[in-house]
Amino acid sequence: MTEVVVLERPRAGVAVLRLNRPEARNALSMPVREALARHLTDLAGDDGVRAVVLTGGPDVFAAGADIKAMATAGPAEMMRRGVERLWAPIKDFPKPLIAAVNGWALGGGCELAMHADIIIAGASARFGQPEIKVGIMPGAGGTQRLVRAVGRYKAMKLLLTGEPVDAAEAEAMGLVSEVVPDAETLGRALDLAAAIAALPALAVCKIKEVVRAGADLPLDAALVLERQALHLLFDTADQKEGMAAFIEKRKPAFNQT
Ligand code: CO8
Secondary structure (H helix, E strand, C coil): CCCCEEEEEEECCEEEEEECCHHHCCCECHHHHHHHHHHHHHHHCCCCCCEEEEECCCCCCECCECHHHCCCCCHHHHHHHCCHHHHHHHHCCCCCEEEEECCEEECHHHHHHCCCCEEEEECCCEEECHHHHHCCCCCCCCCCHHHHHHCHHHHHHHHHHCCCEEHHHHHHCCCCCEEECHHHHHHHHHHHHHHHHCCCHHHHHHHHHHHHHHCCCCHHHHHHHHHHHHHHHCCCHHHHHHHHHHHCCCCCCCCCC
16 A cells, blocks of 8 residues: 655655655645644654655655545544644654645645754745635634744735745744755755754754744743753764864764763
8 A cells, every 4th residue: 555654764764754655646634634743753763764755756745635535524534533633742842843745835835844843945835824715714723833934924925815826035034944955855955954963963953842832931931941952962972072172173972072
């Protein structure tokens, strides 16, 4: 049977999750959501993986929630599906998640990209929240993460019109980290993931944790979190090694402890 999400391990410390439903433009059906959640739960506990790249392949990232699977659903059925439990392992994934986006990232697909820590966009990438055009609204953070990422006025334009933005516009508004030619999107994401995977993993995870948790806290509380996490890292072997290597003018040999 065809796997709707393919897991690969192309580089040391790096896993790739590739959405694989091209016939439906990688629409997020329940099996796709369940596979994503299952893989990310497993990868969170896998010491051999220190960064994950999420991609939809060379042509499309994801066209959003599966419209055909919800067109006739009622509210009780939507509640019963409880898709928030399947978003949770993505939202709470503790290691760096890099989205490699070519083509459409619409609705739930745009929201999926916004769960990543770094977004590499190919020149063909198009981001949008077109839910309004099918009579609904975003349901996986599109009204919240998008506003936090690009500001209210850029976000409102996308949300209220449903019109997408291209890669250049997305970069200008701060929705993506970097734009590259389509043929280089996955390679660039893999290079970044491999570079991050070679750095001290405990510090990497603490940076992610503090950036995420601090974003919605008052500044003073967030600064306390930052300071405590920093102090904790002085108990790691990689801090001792990193600083000793700097002083001795040699390359550090991190052992991820
Ligand atoms: N759901 C289901 N099927 C889809 C979807 C989708 N979101 N997108 C594309 N498909 C299917 C098409 O129906 C078509 O199937 P078939 O061959 O059987 O007719 C196939 O994929 C190819 O689609 P197109 O021919 O349209 O391909 P194009 O390359 O011409 O266009 C687009 C690609 C632009 C992506 C276009 O398909 C499109 O606009 N798709 C819909 C995008 C959209 O509206 N997304 C938002 C969905 S709603 C959402 O994400 C939020 C839901 C919040 C609640 C979640 C709780 C569960």
